[in-house]
Structure formats: structure tokens, C-alpha cells
Amino acid sequence: MASVDTTELPAHTTGLAAQLAGAHAAEHPLKLYGGWFCPFVQRSWMVLQEKRIPYQYVEVNPYSKAPEFLALNPRGLVPTLGVPVDGQKGKKKPLYESAIICAYLDEEYGDEDRYGPGLLPEDAYDRARCRLWIDHVGNKIIPGFYRFIQHTPEKEYSIEEARSNFLGHIKTLVTEMLENESGGEGGGPWFLGERFSLVDIMLAPWAKRLFLIDHYKPGGLGIPAAGQAGGDEEEKIWARWRKWFDAITSRQSVKDTWSDDEQYIVAYRRYAEDKTQSEVAKATRKGERLP
């Protein structure tokens, strides 16, 4: 197996995430195996926090995985949720795929009196619409993020193409938000409007990581400032985006699962130079679906 130089990669959570990890270090039957910098892990971690579900957080070095972890999930990816087996103390069964872990936690811990409001609407159509846009986040926006951040001058596509592709998928999402609101300034801030949901959680980690594109990529992210969008329609879209962006980046569960900004800058340099050997990066280089 190719060895990766991880000497520069910070080994654990810092900042508020370190406090949270410390508060969840004690043994608990429900375990979240995570990597502090991994956005897919952050989704699952946010759901645990939003619903105040008790759990133990276990840091995994994705380039040097403990045998106990690999025994639970041979695919070796984070996040992995270790779910206790009823009546068999100490035994765990695994779940993986961040979107599936999030949906599972929302359903398993569905008692609203204990765990707060559900993260998906009750109505079947509204739920399906949310799933559709979760799909858009996962299959369009997120791959677009990696194509953008991993762009180098050697690529066969230009950075302008990566940027407009990425921003285009964001605009599609925001347009859907606007179309489902009655209009005016009152809409939002969340995807569903006043109701926070899994759709917001699915995109939140990448919203927090957008600053890395500004940091690393020539021309930066390219989202126009207020009054600079060049058209009424565009102004509306980006104003609505800013409303969502401001709300999600101030959400407590997002802040609590975030390490220090500087650590992400170090960790994502490999992505920016397209040298990282993570499964996500490899899939992006090959143009394949994310693992």
C-alpha cells in the first residue's frame, strides 16, 4: 500500500471540536469513528449534536487505521457508526455512508420529546423532495467542490470551468429554495425555510470549507459580493445564498464540530496541490463517483 507522509497532518481535533471530543471520550455503546478534518464525519457528528444523542467519539487516523476499527468496517472509511447490538454487551454492528448514518440517527432517535424535532418533514412528498436535494448536494455540489479545489494548471479542464460548474450547482440549489418560498425578504434561512433539516446538514461541512478555495485557488471562490452580481436574478440568488451561509456557519452544532481554521489549511494543502491519496481525491481525479 502506498505510504503517505502524514507528518504534517494534524493528528486530532483542535478548538471547539477538541472540547467536544473530550466531552465524548468516555466509553459509550454508540460510537462515532471519525477523522477530525473529514466533512463526511462532520455531517454525522452534527446530527448526534443536534439531537443530543449520547455517544463516544473515537478519532481514527485515515492513513493508519486501528485493527479494531477495520474489524468493524472492513471498508475502513470514516465515518463509521458502531451501533450496539441489543442484549449483547460489547458487541457492535457497523453502519457507514454518512448520509445513511444521518438518516439512521434521525429515525432511530425519533422520539421528539427526547431528541427534538425530526430532521426530515413528516409528509412523504416533502421528505422525498428533501432526499432529492440531498442527492443534488452529494452528486453535484460536493464533487464540484473537489474538482475545484484539486484543480491544477496540468488538468485538462480550466479553473474557470471548475468554478462555474461548482457555482452553477449551488445556484440550482438556491433557486429551488427561492421557488419554494412565498417571496420577499422573509424566506429562509434554511433549505426548507424556517425548518432546519438534513438538507442543511448535508451541505454544511463544505460551506465551512469554502474559505479554503479562497485561500488556495487563483481567483478564489468567485461568489459575487452584494450589489456585484450583475442582474436582479443573480442578486436574489446570491442574497439568498448568503442568508443560508450566514445561518449555517453560526449554527452551534457546526461550530462545536469545527477545529481551528489553520489546521484545515494545513490538511487541505494536499487537496489544493492534488497530491492527497484519500479515497475522495483519487475518485475525483478519476472522475468517479465519490466512495
Add this chain to the structure above:
Amino acid sequence: MSHPDADLHPVATGLAKTTVDEHASEQPLKLFAGWFCPFVQRVWITLEEKRIPYQYVEINPYRKGPELLRANPRGLVPTLLVAPGKALYESTVLCEYLEDHYPDCAPRILPEIGKDDYARAKARIWTDYVTSRVVPAYYRLLQFQPSRHADGEKRIEELRRELRGNLLEFAREMDPRGPFFLGPDLGLVDIVIVPWAVRLWVFEEFKGGLHIPEPGQGGSDEETWARWRKWLEAVSSRESVDKTTSDFRHYLPIYKRYADDVAQSELAKATKAGRGVP
């Protein structure tokens, strides 16, 4: 300008035609469908299993009407119009929607919320596995042209092995008794893979075979292949699968285009570009 793939047979035939005719009359729930499309078949099977009333609307994917594009700007089938102005798409999302919205229409295709959420999540993992691994591997093999590569024969052998490997991994996760993936009853995991499981003939026809070992020839995978065969037998003989399948000869020209890598569907283009399911 007429699209090259637009010459495909325009309507369902065989047993599927009977089903289409039974669902021709006006209904609030409308399925925009292509008779040959395996993604459509997932939703179609679900509708038939649950005996949900619906109207079947044939769409030629290369001559999409305004009604479809209004409902789904991505213009893909299947699209489900659940009420005026309320459309949904993405085949797996549609199957889950039907499960949620018609709770009294048996059978249930997923473990119920609150009853066994872990099993429900496991089912979703393996549903996801089908779309993200099995289906792209199917098309990568089908669209591969050995003549375009110096080591074409070696590469096609690798692609066969990859698809067989995916089917084995899938079969290994099946409930040991079955016959279906989760046990005695058909579920979502079975539904999302069966359209491709019943289209494996394309490899015998066009690609020199998939080379799944015969009984007794499976070596260390003998048991798993036996389980696969048991599963395949059960899903292939399911009425909802028969009722949504057209006459074999009409599928041939469609899949020949994929086999020659001249198909122009979004899926074919995505496979060529090394991307997953659009």
C-alpha cells in the same frame, strides 16, 4: 434533427404492453417512463408490487415532451408526477416515496421506522451499493471496446472480474436463507438491482459472456454463487418483474448500441467519461 437513438421501438411489447394498457387511463399519479429503461423498471416494479393506481406515460427519452421537462428539468425518466406541479425523480427516491406515501399498500419494501432502524439503514447501504458499484460496472463492461486497446482482451477480462466481484460482494451480504436479500420477502434492495440482474444476457450476446461459474465450478465462492442463483431464480420469476418486461427482441437493438458504445443516453455518456450514474 432526429437523434440516432430515437429509432428504438416506441412502445412496450409483450407482457409489459398489457400492463401499460391497464394503466393508460387518467390518474392523479403519473409515471413518466421509458419501457426499456432499467431505472424506470425499479419504480414500475414497486408500483405493481404495491398495486398502487397510476397512469403510465411513455416518453421517448430522445424526444422529450414539454410536460416531462416541466416536471423534471433534468429531463430524465423515471419522473413521478404526484399532483399538478409536484414532481419527483431519482428512481430510489421514488421507490422510498411510494413506500412512505402508501403505507397501507402492502408489501412493505423496507423495514419500518421504529421497528428495526438498523436493518433499515443496512438496506439503504446495499441499495446505495447497487447504484454506485454494480450499475456503473455493468455499463463499463458493456460499453468496453477491446479493439480500441492494445491489451483489450486483458482489460475486458478485468472488467468481467470487477462486475463478478461486485455481484459476489452483494450476494455475500444476503440473508442466508432468503430467497430475497433481506429474507423471505422482496424488498427495496432486490428491486434496485433486479433490472440489471435480468439484463445480464447482454454479456453473453455482445461481450463473450460474464463467466459466472457454473454450479460445481465456483471454487471458494461456490456457496456464494449458489446463493446468487437462488436469489436470481426468485426475482426473475416474480410477477412484477415479468409484467414490466417487454419482448426480448426489442431490447436487442437498444443494448447493441451500448455494446458498440454508440448509445447517446446520459448514462452512456457518463460511463464513457468515467462518471457514475447521472
